[in-house]
Amino acid sequence: MKILDVIRDERLTLSFEVFPPKTDAAFEEVLQATEEIAALKPSFISVTYGAGGKGGKYTMEIARRLQNADGVETLAHLTCVGAGKEDVRAYLTAMKDSGIHNIMALRGDLPEGMTPEDMKRSAYPHASDLIREIRSMGDFCIGAACYPEVHLESAVQAEDLRYLKEKVEAGADFLTTQMFFDNNLLYNFLYKLREAGVTAPVVPGIMPITAANQVRRALKLSGSFMPRRFTSLVDRFGTSPEAMKRAGIIYACDQIIDLFANGIRHVHVYTMNKPDVAGAIQSQLSGMRGRTF
Numbered sequence: 001m002k003i004l005d006v007i008r009d010e011r012l013t014l015s016f017e018v019f020p021p022k023t024d025a026a027f028e029e030v031l032q033a034t035e036e037i038a039a040l041k042p043s044f045i046s047v048t049y050g051a052g053g054k055g056g057k058y059t060m061e062i063a064r065r066l067q068n069a070d071g072v073e074t075l076a077h078l079t080c081v082g083a084g085k086e087d088v089r090a091y092l093t094a095m096k097d098s099g100i101h102n103i104m105a106l107r108g109d110l111p112e113g114m115t116p117e118d119m120k121r122s123a124y125p126h127a128s129d130l131i132r133e134i135r136s137m138g139d140f141c142i143g144a145a146c147y148p149e150v151h152l153e154s155a156v157q158a159e160d161l162r163y164l165k166e167k168v169e170a171g172a173d174f175l176t177t178q179m180f181f182d183n184n185l186l187y188n189f190l191y192k193l194r195e196a197g198v199t200a201p202v203v204p205g206i207m208p209i210t211a212a213n214q215v216r217r218a219l220k221l222s223g224s225f226m227p228r229r230f231t232s233l234v235d236r237f238g239t240s241p242e243a244m245k246r247a248g249i250i251y252a253c254d255q256i257i258d259l260f261a262n263g264i265r266h267v268h269v270y271t272m273n274k275p276d277v278a279g280a281i282q283s284q285l286s287g288m289r290g291r292t293f
C-alpha cells in the first residue's frame with residue numbers, strides 16, 4: 001500500500017516513527033520496541049535513517065521486518081548528504097526487492113567537517129536531487145520533510161517555501177512536518193504553503209515530550225517554539241518522571257485532537273521507540289481513531 005492512500009483515507013488515523021539502533025549491541029532492544037509498536041497496528045510506521053548517513057543497514061533491516069514479518073506498512077527514510085549515486089541506487093533496489101515502496105527522501109544534516117561548499121559538490125546536494133533519483137527508479141511513493149517554523153538554514157520562509165515547492169515538483173507525493181508545539185504555527189504554515197501553490201498533502205508530526213531532558217534536545221534539533229503552556233508543564237512536573245510522562249502524553253493528545261477538530265485526518269507521532277507512550281496516545285484517542293466524522 002502507498003502511504004498516499006493512507007493519508008487520503010477519510011478516517012482519522014495515526015502512524016508512528018521509530019529510529020534504528022546506532023550499534024549491533026542495541027539492535028535486539030530496538031527491534032523488540034519496534035515490534036511492540038507494530039503490534040499497536042498503526043496505519044504505517046516510519047523508520048528513520050541514522051544521522052550523518054550512518055546506520056542504513058539497520059534502517060533496512062528494521063523496515064524489512066516491519067513490512068514483511070509484522071505486516072505493517074513501512075516508510076523507510078533515506079538521507080543523501082555525502083552519499084554516492086551507486087550506493088543510493090543499490091539501497092533503493094534492495095528496498096524495492098524487500099517489498100518496501102514508500103521512501104522518505106531527506107538531505108540530512110551536514111556531518112561534522114562538511115562545509116556548504118562540499119555539500120554543493122556532492123552527488124545529491126538537496127533532497128530534491130534525491131527525489132528525482134528515486135522517481136527515476138520506479139514506482140515509489142515519496143515523502144519529503146517540511147518545516148512550519150522554517151528550516152534552520154533558511155533566511156526567510158519565502159525561500160524555504162520556494163525550495164519546498166521544488167521538492168514537490170521533483171516528485172514528492174506528500175510532506176511530513178518537523179515537530180511543533182503550537183498548532184497555530186501549522187495552520188499559518190498551511191495557509192502560506194497553499195498560497196505558494198503547493199497542494200501536496202501535509203502530515204503533521206507530533207512529538208510527545210515525556211521527560212524534561214528531552215526538551216533541550218528537541219529545541220536543538222528543531223529550533224521549535226515552546227509555548228508557555230508547555231514549558232509550565234515542564235517547570236511543574238519535570239522532576240517527577242511519572243507525572244511528566246502523563247503530562248507530555250496528554251499535551252500531545254490535546255494537540256492531535258485540535259488537529260483532528262480542524263480538518264486534519266492523519267497525524268504522525270514521533271514515538272522515540274517508546275511502546276508505552278505510543279500505546280497511551282492511541283488509547284487516549286480511541287473513539288476517534290479509525291472513524292469518520
Ligand code: FAD
Binds near residue numbers: 079109126127153179
Ligand atoms: P532540503 O530539502 O535539501 O532542505 C535543506 C535546506 O536547504 C533548507 O533550508 C531548504 O530551504 C534549502 N534548500 C532546499 N533545496 C535547495 C536548493 N535547491 N538550493 C538551495 N537551497 C535549498 N534526518 C536524518 O538524518 N535522518 C532522518 O531519518 C530524518 N528524518 C526526518 C523526518 C522529518 C519529517 C523531518 C522534518 C526531518 C528529518 N530529518 C532526518 C532531519 C533532516 O535531515 C534535516 O532537517 C536536514 O537539515 C534537512 O533535510 P531536508 O530533506 O529537509 O533538506
